[in-house]
Amino acid sequence: MDGVFEALGEPARRQILELLATGEQPVGTIVAALRARAPISQPAVSQHLKVLRAAGLVTVRAEGTHRYYALDQAGLDAARDWLAALLADPLAPFAQPLDALATEVARGRRGHQAGPASETEASERHRGRSA
């Protein structure tokens, strides 16, 4: 269930989710729906569905030669929870290494000028791209 927001970042995939919000649909119907907006090939849709599935945003149910896709609460909940955490925020509720810094920084907020922000200065030539 990885890459939820990456999956949501693509308009065509959001449109698929909107369609599935009306109930489960076979691929053919999804393709037809997307074509109402812009020309797209069946394989392209199949690939989008694969991404949505990997993100935990949809589930598949095979029935005969058809495959019915439906919304998956799991991914949607993950997205909703992340957004909720942003607003809730009683102080860095994110389980990230970022937290250490964020928490420290947070001490100096509210009406003050924040800390000196010591700018490690990228004197290193980070030319190497690996991420």
Next chain:
Amino acid sequence: MDGVFEALGEPARRQILELLATGEQPVGTIVAALRARAPISQPAVSQHLKVLRAAGLVTVRAEGTHRYYALDQAGLDAARDWLAALLADPLAPFAQPLDALATEVARGRRGHQAGPASETEASERHRGRSA
């Protein structure tokens, strides 16, 4: 306020939002925070902030030579609302041309095999990409 989910699709930008959840921060602090995870240049961060601003996810407040970025409810609400609409779904609450089709399709759902999905078949050579 466009491209909310596109903006959220980028990990670095989500990390920025997570940091801002702890309170408004100047750019320098944001840069430092991102560098705790991976090397990144200041202009790159500036560009991410621009995207977030365009999406209505953050606001800026200038104070002296510093620019304080903070979360913007507008964009976050837009995202939350879209997700909520997906699950609510008492029948296609999306204001999209898709609706016509979706609604029609929805009639045949629930345990039935959906309509014939007449596959307009992309016999046209949609090589031209403009969207």
Next chain:
DNA sequence: CCAATAGATAAGTAGCGACTTATATAGTCG
């Protein structure tokens, strides 16, 4: 069993978007 339909996978291409360095703008301080 064979033809036909539904969908997924393979392989290649193109364009967008996230990065970089270099430079411009703005505000502060001596």
Next chain:
DNA sequence: CGACTATATAAGTCGCTACTTATCTATTGG
């Protein structure tokens, strides 16, 4: 005013990802 800090913009490069066509697999019906 001129140097310095903080941030934004310009311009160019490169990889990822969304697309394409071609093909494979699976299920059904005759």
